[in-house]
Amino acid sequence: MARTLFEKIWDSHTIAGEKGGPSLLYIDRHMIHEVTSPQAFDGLRAAGRRVRRPDLTVATIDHGVPTSDRSAPNPDKASAAQIRALEENCREFGVRLFGTDSPDQGIVHVIGPQLGMTLPGATIVCGDSHTSTQGAFGALAFGIGTSDVEHVLASQTVWMEKPGSFEIRFEGELPESRAVTSKDIILSVIREIGTAGGTGMIIEYRGSGIAGLSMEQRMTICNMSIEAGARAGMMAPDERTFEYLRGRRHIPENYEELVEEWRGGLFTDPGASFDRSYTLDISAVAPQVSWGTNPEMTCDVTGEVPTPEEYSGGDPGRLQGARRALEYMDLEPGTPMTEVKVDRVFIGSCTNARLEDLIEASRMVKGRKASSGVRAMVVPGSQEVKRDAEKMGLDRIFTDAGFEWRESGCSMCLGMNPDVLAGGERCASTSNRNFEGRQGAGGRTHLVSPVMAAAAAIEGRFVDVRELDAAV
Numbered sequence: 001m002a003r004t005l006f007e008k009i010w011d012s013h014t015i016a017g018e019k020g021g022p023s024l025l026y027i028d029r030h031m032i033h034e035v036t037s038p039q040a041f042d043g044l045r046a047a048g049r050r051v052r053r054p055d056l057t058v059a060t061i062d063h064g065v066p067t068s069d070r071s072a073p074n075p076d077k078a079s080a081a082q083i084r085a086l087e088e089n090c091r092e093f094g095v096r097l098f099g100t101d102s103p104d105q106g107i108v109h110v111i112g113p114q115l116g117m118t119l120p121g122a123t124i125v126c127g128d129s130h131t132s133t134q135g136a137f138g139a140l141a142f143g144i145g146t147s148d149v150e151h152v153l154a155s156q157t158v159w160m161e162k163p164g165s166f167e168i169r170f171e172g173e174l175p176e177s178r179a180v181t182s183k184d185i186i187l188s189v190i191r192e193i194g195t196a197g198g199t200g201m202i203i204e205y206r207g208s209g210i211a212g213l214s215m216e217q218r219m220t221i222c223n224m225s226i227e228a229g230a231r232a233g234m235m236a237p238d239e240r241t242f243e244y245l246r247g248r249r250h251i252p253e254n255y256e257e258l259v260e261e262w263r264g265g266l267f268t269d270p271g272a273s274f275d276r277s278y279t280l281d282i283s284a285v286a287p288q289v290s291w292g293t294n295p296e297m298t299c300d301v302t303g304e305v306p307t308p309e310e311y312s313g314g315d316p317g318r319l320q321g322a323r324r325a326l327e328y329m330d331l332e333p334g335t336p337m338t339e340v341k342v343d344r345v346f347i348g349s350c351t352n353a354r355l356e357d358l359i360e361a362s363r364m365v366k367g368r369k370a371s372s373g374v375r376a377m378v379v380p381g382s383q384e385v386k387r388d389a390e391k392m393g394l395d396r397i398f399t400d401a402g403f404e405w406r407e408s409g410c411s412m413c414l415g416m417n418p419d420v421l422a423g424g425e426r427c428a429s430t431s432n433r434n435f436e437g438r439q440g441a442g443g444r445t446h447l448v449s450p451v452m453a454a455a456a457a458i459e460g461r462f463v464d465v466r467e468l469d470a471a472v
Ligand SMILES: CC(C)[C@H](C(=O)O)[C@@H](O)C(=O)O
Pocket: 035, 036, 063, 127, 128, 129, 130, 143, 414
């Protein structure tokens, strides 16, 4: 019978379970970080268990790590305690840790692919929702809760209800100018299907539009599948995927044999069916800016802040949500997005802090200056991204323009470390969530692509980068 990519991986990893009930899945790779692992290790310790497969488990420190001077004590006591616990747990249980001072430290979803630990056809879990990022490689990669982290540590398996399947087709190509990015594609998708559009499903992105997207762009899309409510997002691997991983440090020795296998079967069979389908012409997508407090509350940069009535489509819950969002964001309906001024700019996070993202942002910044009154920071997704960017001189481009160039980590994607917005500050951010208080209590987040964030830093307000792009 014709099967989807997801079903093939699901079937090949199912160890037990009855039809209609949850399945016990074998896990090929378990990634852990400091926030969701301490209790899991405590549970293991209390039960007198060991980590079953330390060789398939890898840890890093990302959420709570300061991105400035790391030799100084971490000013955030709770984060400092979590980091210490992870260090001790990794020592005690024999788990490899890319710690604060490691040359391989970085955001967990950035380092997996970079080190070649993310493989097509694999099951990959982490106690973190954005594990879906790694679905860009044709892996079934999803976030799990802390009790499941303990279960995976102890058994290398996890129980899971079989999710539904959702195909999102991209047709056409992005404009050659590079002013529109995969961030704009995924924000457009979420704007259309809603933050609950993918609830309980695995999204497979397909269609002719995928081939032209770089691995970095694909990761941005899979990363934000979670913001559409999905359990995971994935894409069938192609030659670009295999080339990206070739030569990376942790790929298996028989990599080329595996590539042959993947080429032969790791895709959705013709005629396989999905529970839901949605198609987007990506050539028609404009640069996006979120105006509200969830990623669905987004419009074209050429658009205006909507009225709550327009946004609600007659739904009372949405009406109330939009009213509250506009109040929190301090925005008046009818305001052109290009008149919205920003105080801060954050280029970072597992959505958009890989090398290509920083290259794209630097093209906009080169030879220009950040607007006075805007504090802009660039936070590479990993130490490797940072080193590679520095080799290319990107750090100088940013610092010459008045941007801060920092150490890698989650940083201002969420307020769990010293990088936070002050109450009332407005930020153009390349991250994935714009919830109330996400970047600091009272902070106002607008989600954008790296090139849009860079342009906002320079102009002090949102701009249609398609107009500036000719000058780049
Ligand atoms: C801290 C962690 C559990 C959380 C997640 O699961 O996504 C975080 O990474 C986030 O982005 O909000």
